[in-house]
Amino acid sequence: MSDSTQSGPMLAADGTPLKKSLSRALRMQKIRALALITPLLAFVLLTFIIPIGQMLFRSVENDIVANTLPNTVIALQDWDAASGEAPDEAVYAALAADLYVASNAKTHTRVGSRLNYETPGISSLFRKAGRKAKKWDVENDGPYKEKFIKIAKGWGDPNVWRTIQTYSPKYTNGYFLNAADMQKGSDGAEIRPESERIYITLFKRTLIMSLAITAACIALAYPVAWLLANLPSAKANLLMILVLLPFWTSLLVRTSAWKVMLQQQGVINDVLVWLGIVADDARLVMINNQLGTIIAMTHILLPFMILPMYSVMQTIQPTYLRAAKSMGATNWTAFWRVYFPLSVPGIGAGSILVFILAIGYYITPELVGGTKGVFISNRIAFHISTSLNWGLAAALGTILLAVVLILYWAYDKIVGIDNVKLG
Amino acid sequence: MADSASNDAFVEFDRVQKSYDGENLVVKDLNLSLPRGEFLTMLGPSGSGKTTCLMMLAGFETATHGDIRLGGTSINNIPPHKRGIGMVFQNYALFPHMTIAENLSFPLEVRKMGKTEREEKIKRALDMVEMGAFGGRRPAQLSGGQQQRIALARALVFEPELVLMDEPLGALDKQLREKMQFEITNLAHNLGITTVYVTHDQTEALTMSDRVAVFDDGRIQQLDPPDTLYENPQNSFVAQFIGENNTLEGVVKEINNGIAIVELDDGELIDCKPVHESVKPGARTRVSIRPERVEYNKDRIQEGAHTLKAEVKEFIYMGDIFRTRLSVAGNDEFIIKTRNAPDVDRLTPGQQIEIGWLPEDCRALDA
Numbered sequence: 001m002s003d004s005t006q007s008g009p010m011l012a013a014d015g016t017p018l019k020k021s022l023s024r025a026l027r028m029q030k031i032r033a034l035a036l037i038t039p040l041l042a043f044v045l046l047t048f049i050i051p052i053g054q055m056l057f058r059s060v061e062n063d064i065v066a067n068t069l070p071n072t073v074i075a076l077q078d079w080d081a082a083s084g085e086a087p088d089e090a091v092y093a094a095l096a097a098d099l100y101v102a103s104n105a106k107t108h109t110r111v112g113s114r115l116n117y118e119t120p121g122i123s124s125l126f127r128k129a130g131r132k133a134k135k136w137d138v139e140n141d142g143p144y145k146e147k148f149i150k151i152a153k154g155w156g157d158p159n160v161w162r163t164i165q166t167y168s169p170k171y172t173n174g175y176f177l178n179a180a181d182m183q184k185g186s187d188g189a190e191i192r193p194e195s196e197r198i199y200i201t202l203f204k205r206t207l208i209m210s211l212a213i214t215a216a217c218i219a220l221a222y223p224v225a226w227l228l229a230n231l232p233s234a235k236a237n238l239l240m241i242l243v244l245l246p247f248w249t250s251l252l253v254r255t256s257a258w259k260v261m262l263q264q265q266g267v268i269n270d271v272l273v274w275l276g277i278v279a280d281d282a283r284l285v286m287i288n289n290q291l292g293t294i295i296a297m298t299h300i301l302l303p304f305m306i307l308p309m310y311s312v313m314q315t316i317q318p319t320y321l322r323a324a325k326s327m328g329a330t331n332w333t334a335f336w337r338v339y340f341p342l343s344v345p346g347i348g349a350g351s352i353l354v355f356i357l358a359i360g361y362y363i364t365p366e367l368v369g370g371t372k373g374v375f376i377s378n379r380i381a382f383h384i385s386t387s388l389n390w391g392l393a394a395a396l397g398t399i400l401l402a403v404v405l406i407l408y409w410a411y412d413k414i415v416g417i418d419n420v421k422l423g
Numbered sequence: 424m425a426d427s428a429s430n431d432a433f434v435e436f437d438r439v440q441k442s443y444d445g446e447n448l449v450v451k452d453l454n455l456s457l458p459r460g461e462f463l464t465m466l467g468p469s470g471s472g473k474t475t476c477l478m479m480l481a482g483f484e485t486a487t488h489g490d491i492r493l494g495g496t497s498i499n500n501i502p503p504h505k506r507g508i509g510m511v512f513q514n515y516a517l518f519p520h521m522t523i524a525e526n527l528s529f530p531l532e533v534r535k536m537g538k539t540e541r542e543e544k545i546k547r548a549l550d551m552v553e554m555g556a557f558g559g560r561r562p563a564q565l566s567g568g569q570q571q572r573i574a575l576a577r578a579l580v581f582e583p584e585l586v587l588m589d590e591p592l593g594a595l596d597k598q599l600r601e602k603m604q605f606e607i608t609n610l611a612h613n614l615g616i617t618t619v620y621v622t623h624d625q626t627e628a629l630t631m632s633d634r635v636a637v638f639d640d641g642r643i644q645q646l647d648p649p650d651t652l653y654e655n656p657q658n659s660f661v662a663q664f665i666g667e668n669n670t671l672e673g674v675v676k677e678i679n680n681g682i683a684i685v686e687l688d689d690g691e692l693i694d695c696k697p698v699h700e701s702v703k704p705g706a707r708t709r710v711s712i713r714p715e716r717v718e719y720n721k722d723r724i725q726e727g728a729h730t731l732k733a734e735v736k737e738f739i740y741m742g743d744i745f746r747t748r749l750s751v752a753g754n755d756e757f758i759i760k761t762r763n764a765p766d767v768d769r770l771t772p773g774q775q776i777e778i779g780w781l782p783e784d785c786r787a788l789d790a
Contacts, residue, residue: 322483323516325503327530327581334504337529341520 056401059394062172065164068111069098073168081162091161092144099126099133108133117389118174118183119163125154175395199379199396206376207403209294210358216298217305217354218347225309225346229316243306251300255367258296262287262368288370296368301357305350312346348415356404376400432456432492433617434480434585439489441475449475451641453489457619459584462611464620466628467638468664476638477587477621482506493585504533509578509586509616513593515570517562523549523573524558530581548580551610568599575607579614586611588620592627604631625665629653637661658699659788662711669717669757671710675702675787682782684729685710687752693729694782699789707790714746716784717759720768724779733757735774745769751778 010018066073071094079087102108112126128151141147148155166184167174174184181197182189191197224243228236246254261267264283272278286292316339324334362377369375376396383393411417434457441450450472457463465473478484479491482503490497498506518526524545531541549555552572562570571591578586588607592600608631611618622628628635629649636646637660645652645661656662659670673687675697683697685708695710702708718724719733736755737748744760747770751757759778761767770776 317514317516319512319514319516320518322481322503323510323512323518324529325483326481326506326508326510326587327577328504328507328533329529330504330533333533338518342518 055394056398057394058391059175059398060171060173061391062114062167062174063170064111064114065168066170068102068107069095069164069168071095072098072164076161076165076168079161079165081158081165084158086145086156086158087161089143089145092148092155093142095129095148096133096136096141096144097138099130100136100138103130103134113388115163115167117178117387117392118167119160121154122160122163125152125160128152129155175391176399178392179395179399199376202374202376202379203399203403205290206359206400209290209373209375210355212294213297213301213358214305214351214355216294217302218351220298221302221305221309221350222343222347225306225313228306228310229313230318240310243303246300247303251363252367254300255296255364258292258299258368259287262292262295287368288373290369290373292368292370293365293373293375296364297358297361300364301354304353304357308349308353309343309346312349313343316342344415348411352408352411355407359404360400431458433459433461433494434619435490435492436476436480437490437492439476439479439486439491441472441479441484442487448487448641450479450486453641453643455636455643455646457617459617460612460615462608462618462620462631462633464622464628464632464635465638466622466625466635466664469623471638472641473621473636473638474589477589477619480619481508481510481587507581507583507585509581509583511574511578511586511588511591513590515562515574515591517570517573517577519562521561522558523554523560523562523565526562526573527558527577527580530577534581544580544582548576551579552576552606567595568603571595571603575610579610579616583616585617585619588618590622591620592622592624600627607631629665637664639664655698656711656786656788659709659711659790662786662788667714667758667760669712669714669751669754669759671712671752671754671757672790673708673710675704675706675708677704678702683708683787685787689752691729691731691752693731693785695785695787696783698786701789702787708787709790710785710787712780712785714758714760715762716780717778718780719759719770719776719778721777724777725781728779728782730777730779733776733778735770735772735776737772738770740769749776749778 012018012021014021072091075091075094076087079091099108102111108126108130109123112123112130115126116123129148132147132151154160173189177183177189179199181192181200183192184190224239228239228243231239259266263269264285264287266287268286269278269283273280273283278284286295320338320342321334324338325331329337359375360377361375362381365373365375366378366381369378377400380393380396380400383389383396408417434455436453436455439450439453440448442448453472453476455476465476467473475484479486482498482501486499491499493506493508517523518529521529527545527548528541531544536544545558546555549558552575554569554572554576557565557569557573562573565573574591578588591607592603595603604627607620620628620631629652632649634646634648635652637644637652639660645657647655652661653666656665662668663670671685671687671693673685673693676684676686676692678684678697681696683695683702685693685695687693693710695708699708724730731751733749733751735747736750739746739748743763745763745767747759747761748755749757749759
């Protein structure tokens with residue numbers, strides 16, 4: 001009785017505060033739990049978090065100019081790009097000194113190709129100048145301004161020097177501007193000419209098509225998941241195997257099968273022509289466009305929608321529907337007011353899964369998308385493996401990641417992430 | 424008799440059969456009629472067909488053969504939502520995504536009732552089950568007993584004339600169950616609604632009902648008020664299923680003045696009341712006697728009555744009663760119950776006694 005009236009913290013039997021002795025008792029458990037997850041944590045950190053962090057860092061990293069041309073960067077600081085004239089001899093002399101070092105170390109071509117992303121043509125200027133600079137006696141062979149312009153006229157172009165100046169800081173937002181169809185003009189960021197804009201369109205297309213794929217998956221998966229959840233278990237198991245069957249087939253094979261199905265001389269068109277629904281000279285174009293990508297990707301991502309829906313629907317007791325009907329609700333009202341709201345967490349979980357998978361999909365759009373049906377990820381792959389502009393690829397990837405996180409956040413605000421259940 | 428019964432019958436099953444697989448009948452030839460306002464319990468072991476009958480009445484199962492009538496009209500082809508029958512489910516089936524008030528509002532909304540009328544009815548229904556303060560909560564925030572009350576209120580809020588309950592107290596602990604048994608019976612009688620209640624708990628059936636229908640093997644074995652059911656079981660299944668019961672087997676020797684002499688398998692003779700139609704001289708029978716009707720005090724055994732030798736196997740002191748296990752005529756599970764009173768001898772294991780009973784307490788039933 002006296003315990004409840006005493007003031008101050010509760011005390012354990014030995015007089016220490018109860019909270020303290022509780023946390024001491026739990027400490028061992030916490031340490032053990034931590035020890036159990038340490039291997040996985042280390043693995044994830046090493047193989048996932050760190051590489052992704054490095055990749056993201058590449059989207060702003062730009063130390064190649066400052067590292068390869070240190071003297072030039074300093075000499076260029078005072079040059080006014082707006083003057084419309086090439087810089088003076090001091091800058092050329094600094095460049096000659098830098099190039100002498102760089103060409104002997106064979107790093108000048110790398111700066112060339114880096115700057116070539118921003119202003120096409122610079123790469124060849126560096127290659128040509130580098131060949132000569134290798135043999136120069138840097139202290140005595142001046143003046144260099146004429147020499148450079150003689151090697152290649154481009155060295156007298158203020159635009160080239162502006163590019164070098166703009167990209168001399170160690171960090172740049174240039175990749176991100178590029179990824180958003182912008183560029184660094186003489187006075188800050190500006191939108192690129194219409195003929196050079198591609199990324200915004202690609203981002204928009206990726207989002208809209210992913211939404212369309214998600215919507216198609218919801219419409220197709222809902223009845224299947226309902227059947228799975230309500231059939232007797234023997235039949236449900238068979239149906240489940242059919243749902244999972246695509247997982248056991250290679251993604252490449254399935255996508256190629258769609259090529260066979262959808263092309264103009266393909267199975268579907270042949271059948272339609274044979275049935276007389278479509279004229280032989282007006283065969284439907286269903287592949288190498290957006291329709292082809294949507295059809296093939298809906299098929300491939302469908303199981304990811306069915307499974308979370310199914311596991312949520314399984315937990316909805318059939319007595320809810322009976323109860324609703326016993327209270328006077330028609331089949332439709334019982335479904336719409338009772339069953340559907342209870343199945344929303346499954347739709348949410350499936351949609352997030354399918355949308356996020358779709359937005360980063362690569363193989364299928366590449367194979368059946370043609371030019372109109374490719375995603376932003378195809379462009380990222382192009383920059384990584386073909387144009388080798390990893391900075392731009394990283395910037396595009398970062399934007400994609402940000403978009404997904406924003407959408408995830410918006411979903412949490414609107415629907416509530418607690419409403420997502422995988423079963 | 425059949426005619427007069429069907430005239431004032433409110434719910435009526437007429438030769439109803441039900442089969443799920445086309446080979447076995449789950450419900451065989453069910454005939455049952457309830458007057459308005461009656462509390463009827465369908466009692467039986469699982470698989471006896473009682474829940475199927477309830478589901479046919481609610482409209483969730485269709486009868487394979489026969490007619491189910493409500494207020495004189497056949498409802499065989501009326502879908503469940505048009506039957507206007509309130510129902511309480513075993514797991515309550517409260518909609519988890521709605522508040523308590525929304526749950527109660529649901530049957531009223533589908534009836535297109537106005538907002539003020541709805542609110543008034545919801546309030547009245549919640550007050551009726553003493554849950555007036557809980558309208559804003561979610562079902563998951565309530566205890567089992569509270570959910571049970573809400574399920575009851577939801578089944579009653581649209582004022583149905585017939586309420587079906589499918590083992591509604593199965594998930595509650597014993598104390599709460601007894602309290603709710605009492606409340607449900609009171610509520611049903613005060614509102615004058617007709618109730619069909621399904622349970623496998625015989626105590627529940629006896630304490631709550633006006634009449635109990637004992638189901639087994641797809642048939643009603645006996646349909647009677649609780650006291651008749653307990654004291655006058657019509658066959659050995661009912662005798663076994665309702666209450667505790669001792670069984671002895673033997674052959675009927677003769678029947679004189681309404682008393683049958685039965686020769687047990689070990690040759691001893693006993694007096695019984697012939698109940699089942701199959702009890703005729705020469706036929707095998709199973710006699711049933713309640714543990715509390717067995718006497719071993721010589722003063723209480725009638726002069727000239729047949730007695731049996733018994734050996735005490737076990738004596739259990741249970742407070743209000745003594746429960747003694749005997750070995751009688753080869754049956755080691757013969758139980759007698761004696762009231763704990765000052766003049767009653769306490770038996771000890773191994774003791775040899777003689778037991779007897781009034782012939783009318785020992786009922787000769789089907790073998």
